[in-house]
Amino acid sequence: MNQEAVDHKNIFFPPGGILLWIIIFLELMTFGVALVIMVYESKAEPVQFHDSRLLLNVTYGMINTIFLLTSGFFMALSVKEMNFYGKQRLKKYLPATILFGSLFLLLKSVEYYEKIEAGLGMGHSTFFNYYWMLTLFHVIHVIVGLIILISVYVGIKKESTTIEDIEASAAFWHMCDLIWLLLFPMLYLLF
Amino acid sequence: MGKTITITWVFLLVLTITTALISEIKDTYISVLILILAALKFTAVSFQFMELKKAHLFWKILILSYLLLFIALIIIIF
Structure with missing residues (x-):
C-alpha cells in the first residue's frame, strides 16, 4: 500500500500542488471576468x-x-486507486478519462462545424464572438490537458513520474471541468 | 473503492440533466436557479473530485469566495 506522503492540510500543499492551484485561480479569474463582461454587454443587446x-x-x-x-x-x-495501490493502478481508469475527454472534443468539433455551416462564425454577433472566444479558449485547455494525460499514461513506468506530478495533471484536468461548468449555463441557458 | 466519488458523479449527472430541463421553463427566477445549480456542481467537482475537502481551510474559503463573488456579480448585472 502506497499512502500519500504529503500532508494536504498544510496550506502550502493543496492536492495537486500550490503552483497548479495558482494557475487554476488565474484561469478561473480570466474566464470569470470575461463572463461578467459578457453579461454586462448583453444588457445593451438583450434581444440579440x-x-x-x-x-x-x-x-x-x-x-x-x-x-x-x-x-x-x-x-x-484513478488518483484514489493510485494513492492506495501505487501509480501502476493508473492504467485501470486513465484510458476512460482520456476517452471521455476525446469524446468532448469530437462533439465540440461537430458543433463547431454546424455553426460554421450555418454562418454563425466569429463576427456574426456579439454573443457569437463571446461564444467562439470562450469555448475555443476552453478547448485549447482540454487539448493541453489530454496531451498531459497521455504523457502521464505513457510515462507511468518512469521513475521521474512522481505521484505529485500525476496529482497536478489531475488537478489541471479537473480545472477544465470547472471552467466548462461555468461556460455551459452562461452560454447555453442563461440568456 | 470510490463510493463517495461515484455518488458525486451521479449527483452531478442528475444536476446537469435537471439544469437543461428547467432552462426550458420561462420564468424570471429560472436564471437564478440555473446559476445555483451550476454553483453546486462547481463545489462538488472542486471538493470531491479535486479533493479540496482534504486541503487547508484557506483553499476552501478561496474557491468558495470566488464562486460566491462570481454568482453575485452575474445576478446583480443580469
Missing part, C-alpha cells in the same frame, strides 16, 4: 443575446457536460 443563445444546441452542451464530468469521475477514481 436571447435570439443567438437559442441558436445553440442545448442537447450538445448537456452531453458534453456529461462527457467532461464522466472523464473527471474516472480521473478522480
